[in-house]
Amino acid sequence: MKEIVVISGKGGTGKTSITASLAYLGGEDLIVADCDVDAADMHLLLSPDFGNPEEFYSGELAVINQDVCIQCGKCQEVCRFDAISVVNNQYFVDSLGCEGCGYCARVCPAEAITNERPGVGQVFVSNIRTGSAMVHARLNIGADNSGKLVAKVKKDAKSLAESKNKTAVLVDGSPGLGCPVVSSLSGANFVVLVTESTVSGIHDLKRVYELVEKFGIKAGCIINKADLNPGVTDKIKGFLDASGIVLLSEIPYNESFTKAMTNGKTIVEYDKELGAIISGSWEQIKELCEI
Amino acid sequence: MKIAIASGKGGTGKTTLSTNLASYIAENRECILVDLDVEEPNSGLFIKAELLHEEDMFKKIPEWNESTCELCGNCQTVCSFNAVMKMGKMIMVFPEMCHGCFACSELCPTGSLPMKSKKMGELKSYKSGNLNFIESRLIIGEEQAVPLIKQTLDYVDANFSEDRITILDSPPGTSCPVIEATRDADLVILITEPTPFGLHDLKLAVETVRQMGKPFGVVINRNGIGNDGVEQYCREESLDIIALIPNDRLIAETYSAGNLLYPTVPSVKNAVSHIESYIEKINEKMKRDTV
Numbered sequence: 001m002k003e004i005v006v007i008s009g010k011g012g013t014g015k016t017s018i019t020a021s022l023a024y025l026g027g028e029d030l031i032v033a034d035c036d037v038d039a040a041d042m043h044l045l046l047s048p049d050f051g052n053p054e055e056f057y058s059g060e061l062a063v064i065n066q067d068v069c070i071q072c073g074k075c076q077e078v079c080r081f082d083a084i085s086v087v088n089n090q091y092f093v094d095s096l097g098c099e100g101c102g103y104c105a106r107v108c109p110a111e112a113i114t115n116e117r118p119g120v121g122q123v124f125v126s127n128i129r130t131g132s133a134m135v136h137a138r139l140n141i142g143a144d145n146s147g148k149l150v151a152k153v154k155k156d157a158k159s160l161a162e163s164k165n166k167t168a169v170l171v172d173g174s175p176g177l178g179c180p181v182v183s184s185l186s187g188a189n190f191v192v193l194v195t196e197s198t199v200s201g202i203h204d205l206k207r208v209y210e211l212v213e214k215f216g217i218k219a220g221c222i223i224n225k226a227d228l229n230p231g232v233t234d235k236i237k238g239f240l241d242a243s244g245i246v247l248l249s250e251i252p253y254n255e256s257f258t259k260a261m262t263n264g265k266t267i268v269e270y271d272k273e274l275g276a277i278i279s280g281s282w283e284q285i286k287e288l289c290e291i
Numbered sequence: 292m293k294i295a296i297a298s299g300k301g302g303t304g305k306t307t308l309s310t311n312l313a314s315y316i317a318e319n320r321e322c323i324l325v326d327l328d329v330e331e332p333n334s335g336l337f338i339k340a341e342l343l344h345e346e347d348m349f350k351k352i353p354e355w356n357e358s359t360c361e362l363c364g365n366c367q368t369v370c371s372f373n374a375v376m377k378m379g380k381m382i383m384v385f386p387e388m389c390h391g392c393f394a395c396s397e398l399c400p401t402g403s404l405p406m407k408s409k410k411m412g413e414l415k416s417y418k419s420g421n422l423n424f425i426e427s428r429l430i431i432g433e434e435q436a437v438p439l440i441k442q443t444l445d446y447v448d449a450n451f452s453e454d455r456i457t458i459l460d461s462p463p464g465t466s467c468p469v470i471e472a473t474r475d476a477d478l479v480i481l482i483t484e485p486t487p488f489g490l491h492d493l494k495l496a497v498e499t500v501r502q503m504g505k506p507f508g509v510v511i512n513r514n515g516i517g518n519d520g521v522e523q524y525c526r527e528e529s530l531d532i533i534a535l536i537p538n539d540r541l542i543a544e545t546y547s548a549g550n551l552l553y554p555t556v557p558s559v560k561n562a563v564s565h566i567e568s569y570i571e572k573i574n575e576k577m578k579r580d581t582v
Contacts, residue, residue: 012300038463041487044488080393178330178429178433204333210431211431225547232547
């Protein structure tokens with residue numbers, strides 16, 4: 001069983017649209033995992049039934065019991081996250097700022113602070129319209145630890161793929177370079193980098209590839225909006241060449257991406273020409289992953 | 292006055308809006324642009340300015356002092372992030388997991404875990420005419436963006452007066468980095484696109500800023516590309532639509548080359564001028580409210 005992760009560094013490159021197309025092409029052979037938990041959009045294209053919701057807990061949150069608090073201010077003094085404020089002489093924890101380190105509770109002389117474990121989101125195992133299943137999540141607003149949630153989504157997708165004897169897990173990875181994307185990449189067999197022909201596209205591609213290189217994962221690249229700026233596209237190709245990244249395809253700037261999305265469809269279903277390009281990439285990915 | 296430019300989803304035009312708005316405002320008065328998307332900072336690709344200052348940014352992590360340690364294991368007990376572990380006769384520190392709460396260090400009975408500085412990124416400060424531009428950049432592989440965002444905002448507060456217009460180019464999403472970036476903002480501008488993905492992620496972003504109690508308005512980018520779901524939602528929720536930026540291949544091409552849009556694209560100039568007036572309106576209201 002192989003794990004294919006699609007990432008982009010930069011948002012808005014068409015990553016989710018392309019991943020959903022690959023999921024459609026892979027059909028029953030794949031388990032899909034949406035690890036872009038911050039902006040999980042894949043459900044808009046694959047119609048999951050939001051089955052088996054499971055509450056996800058991670059990290060802790062300090063809560064001050066006002067009846068017990070003696071207003072000594074020790075908690076505010078030790079908090080490095082400026083998460084404790086004073087309103088009308090009462091101490092409050094700002095739940096969006098609290099990192100759940102528990103330091104305040106440990107130093108509170110009145111034992112007025114408890115650590116709670118709020119649910120930070122839900123994980124779903126859903127049936128999707130490609131005839132397979134998808135593991136996805138909904139992270140609560142401002143919730144911390146999306147890295148841990150990503151790890152949970154991937155772990156559940158993997159065990160589901162193993163139990164159902166699937167050939168691969170297809171992961172829609174997280175944006176950026178921080179903890180969620182590090183979590184998305186761990187354990188991957190192949191990375192599909194989706195970039196676009198813009199100066200930001202190449203900038204973020206180079207940055208995120210440094211991370212991929214650290215993990216030593218084999219990579220291929222899809223250049224979206226490739227005809228937008230031929231000069232930049234050439235630079236991207238030069239970078240791919242020099243880094244040993246396989247160029248999977250060049251997709252022209254095309255409004256079908258949006259039109260397909262607006263119709264709740266994947267691009268391969270909506271646009272024959274673009275569909276053929278993405279199908280070609282999928283065949284290449286399968287070959288490179290030996291699946 | 293601080294204005295955060297944010298969006299639930301990546302690639303909707305945060306950087307485009309931030310750089311164009313800041314440069315436009317700076318034509319007539321002093322303005323500060325701060326790129327807080329420290330994982331993938333892109334504003335600098337569009338701002339041609341002279342580098343005035345650069346410095347390394349550090350976070351504090353504990354360092355084990357073997358000679359004074361009595362191996363009581365208290366550090367492991369108080370660490371909520373598994374970043375400090377007692378293994379046999381050693382205390383191991385895992386820097387990438389440390390949130391910098393200081394609990395292990397300050398609660399160590401023998402002071403054997405002093406906090407030491409570790410480089411997490413770089414800050415650069417540029418100037419071009421009336422525009423000061425500050426950019427921070429996380430080291431690749433460094434997972435925690437929040438401390439760097441916080442220190443960058445502290446740098447801005449320490450070096451610039453509050454009466455200037457400060458534009459904060461925020462990271463995407465709705466989790467901890469965005470919360471940190473928008474925490475001090477007086478106004479949040481949410482930029483979205485009129486597609487199902489855009490609408491879905493806008494709803495999350497709206498929930499986030501509402502929870503933070505911030506005044507906010509919406510800018511619709513690539514107007515005309517998808518459907519009217521976003522406009523309908525804004526109407527139902529009585530949200531201010533501050534400006535519309537049309538979908539236009541010329542805009543995409545100009546952006547792809549790393550150029551500012553408003554000097555050559557009239558519709559963008561029109562949009563940024565609308566947004567400037569909106570900011571003025573909110574600013575006047577804030578002044579009245581504080582009197």
